[in-house]
Amino acid sequence: MLKEAIYHKPANNYAYSYDKETLHIRLRAKKGDLTKVYLIFGDPYKWTKEGWANQTKPMSLEGSDELFDYWFIEVKPEFRRMRYGFELHSENESIVYGERGFKDRDPKETNFYFCFPFLNEIDVFGAPEWVKDTVWYQIFPERFANGDSELDPKGTLPWGSCDPKPDSFFGGDFQGIIDHIDHIVELGITGIYFTPIFKATTNHKYDTIDYLEIDPQFGDKETFKKLVETCHENGIRVMLDAVFNHSGFYFDAFQDVLEKQEKSQYKDWFHLREFPVTPLPEPNYDTFAFTHMMPKLNTENLEVKEYLLTVGRYWIEEFNIDGWRLDVANEVDHQFWREFRTAVKSVNPDVYILGEIWHDSMPWLQGDQFDAVMNYPFTEATLDYIAKDEINAEQFAEQLTSVLTSYPKNVNEAAFNLLGSHDTARILTISNDNKEKLKLLFLFQLSFIGSPCIYYGDEFGVTGGNDPGCRKCMPWEKEDQDQELFSFVKKVVALRKEFPAFGNHGEFNMIETNRNTNHIIYSKQAGNETIIIAINNSNESINVNIPYDFTGKQPVDLWNQEPMKENSNIELGAYGFQVIQVK
Incomplete structure (x- = not known):
């Protein structure tokens, strides 16, 4: 037994409150080293004449990554407090592991063991419940639809007339989104994430000039209110993008600094290294990356803080938005985000706070800042396996284990799972224009744990490289749309909505991987319903045996809504899949 690889800490993703009466405990060990693990646990104040009164319960192998196994257990302490440790078994050794190290046997002394002092309900991580059943749709407003040509900026190009450039405009606006809300509804979307809509000079609007004003090319506040109301009438939540790490170059406060230098009342709003402040040839102030057009805001400054917190509250109070996506969130101080959470949740506790990390x-x-982050580790693993063929099925399973064990389960349930965005190449392009692979990507994304997001146009097979290529105009002419692909995505979204086990209410378990055939089989289980999904990520047909006992069961091919034979052997065509429901 390799003791050096055994690891646990009584916090974060290793020990946490899942709900007001349930604790989740996780242990890490060398891959393949342990054969059995038991949790030793009990109330710290229960003693007998033999010593501390405890009990044991077997833990289950949650998964494995490249180096480690992860063991997991759910337990409900009788009095919401617990001391605990682990009884570890390898093929030739058994030991007990606690906070003080290792012992040959249970010492019956609580001070040897890990401590979960008390399960306080207020400390339970709590993302809004509605997020768990939301399918998001990301819209880059400048490229979705032009509904009011009178708002077009100078030099606006005809819709979709050429590939986008960093400085090109096509006139997308709020009215265009309202005009095409039926498309979003038909797809089954229940949440829209908009990239920035506030006044700015660029087409992407990440260089904010005024956080309290709509960019005039999109419309006015009245039109935006109508857009939010239209979304809500159709069961769609609205999330806006907040750029609080940095402002735009033409933000009034920064322009005041450039004009008045040391005498500016806003000189402490930014991270200035010296005077005079000069943007070129290189900025002598902190920026986003090294972009002189995006000076970094000093969120520790009380005036900056109050201004931005006012912004956070304003769009909820006045327009009833449902969420904030926070740009470059990891470069802003934690204290600001704690106060931001308090501020926006005081207006509406059900607002979703999503960080870009x-x-x-x-x-x-940990419950005091964000409800979720953009789950790029999920993105990278899924694209590397299905789209790029850079890792095989076994490596994919290992990376997913790493993704899932990095966080508590209630955090994973609210994670924002994306495949593509305005910051990345189009997923069809990454897949070398293989639409069968694209379908597998959607199938896996929409049947995984978390809150999935579809980037506008991916449902029609829009292509494009990295920025600005990934920001093409949405195709609205039928001949430019892949209707068969759209129908496929629509069907997978519908499965997620109709069958709780398929979506975010089913426990995910990878039950088979094969590096030779490159297939995976995983299950989603909720109550008495199990859904098994097999994916063949290869260009050859294969026969696989589903590792499940169908005896006495009535399996259903959920994709085709047809009964199946009680037979575990199935054929998967090239880039094929099967979705099986078992009750």
């Missing part, structure tokens, strides 16, 4: 995000996901 591309790396391990546990520090932001």
Whole structure:
């Protein structure tokens, strides 16, 4: 037994409150090292003449990544408090592991063990419940639809007349979105994430000039209110994009600094290194990356903080938006985000707070800051396996284990799972224009744990490389739309809505991978319903045996709504799949 690989801490993703009466406990060990693990647990104040009164319960192997196994258990302490440790078994050794290290046997002393002092309900991570059943749709407003040509900026090009450039405009606006709300409804979307809509000079609007004003090319506040109301009438939530890490170059406060220098009342609103402040040839102030057009805001400054918190509250109070997506969230101080959460939740506790973070995000996901982050580790693993063929089925399963065990389960249920966005190449382009692979991507994304997001146009097979290529105009002419692909995506979204186990209410379990045939089989289980999904990520037909006992069961081919034989052997065509419901 390799003791150096055994790891647990009584916090974060290893020990946490799942709900007001349930604890989740996780243990890490060397891959393949342990054969059995038991949780030793009990109330810290229960003693007998033999010592501390505890009990044991077997843990289950949750999954494995490249190096480690992860063991998991759910337990309900009788009095919401618990001391606990682990009884570990390998093929030739058994030991007990607690906070003080290792012992040959249970010492019956609570101070040896890990402590979960008390399950306080207020400490339970709580993202809005509605998010778990939301299918998001990301819209880049400048490229979705032009509904009011009178708003077009100078130099606006005819819709879709050429590939986008960093400085090109096509006139997308709010009216265009309202005009095409039926398309979004038909797809089955229940949440829209808009990239920034506030006054700015660029087509992407990440260079905010005024956080309290709509960019005039999109419309006015009255039209935006109508858009939100139209969405809500159709069961669609609305999430806006907030750029609080940095402002735009033409933000009034920064222009005041450039004009008045040391005498500006806003000089402490930014991270200025010296005077005079000069943008070129290189900025002598902190920016987003090294872009002189995006000066970094000093969110520790009380005036900046109050201004931005006012912004956060304003769009909820006045327009009833349902969520905030926070740009470059990891570069803003944690204290600001804590106060931001308090501010917006005071207006509406059900608002969804989503941070843009591309790396391990546990520090932001402890209940005091964000409800979720954009789940790029999920994105990268799924694209590497299905779209790019850079990893095989076994490696994919290992990476998914890493994704899922990095966070508590209630955090994973609210994670924002995307495949493509305005920051990445189109997923069809990444898939080398293979639409069968694109279908597998959608199938896996929409049947996984979390809150999935579809980037506008991907349902029609829009192509394009990295920015600006991924920001093409939405095709509205039928001949430019892949209707068969649209029908496929619509059908998968409908399955997620109709069958709780298929979506976010089913426990995910990878039950088979094969690096030779490159197929995966996974299950989603909720109550007495199990859904099994097999995916063949290869260009050859294969026969697979579903590792499930169908005896006495009535399996149904859920995709075709047809009964299946009680036979575990199925054929999967090239890039084929099967969705099986078992009750």
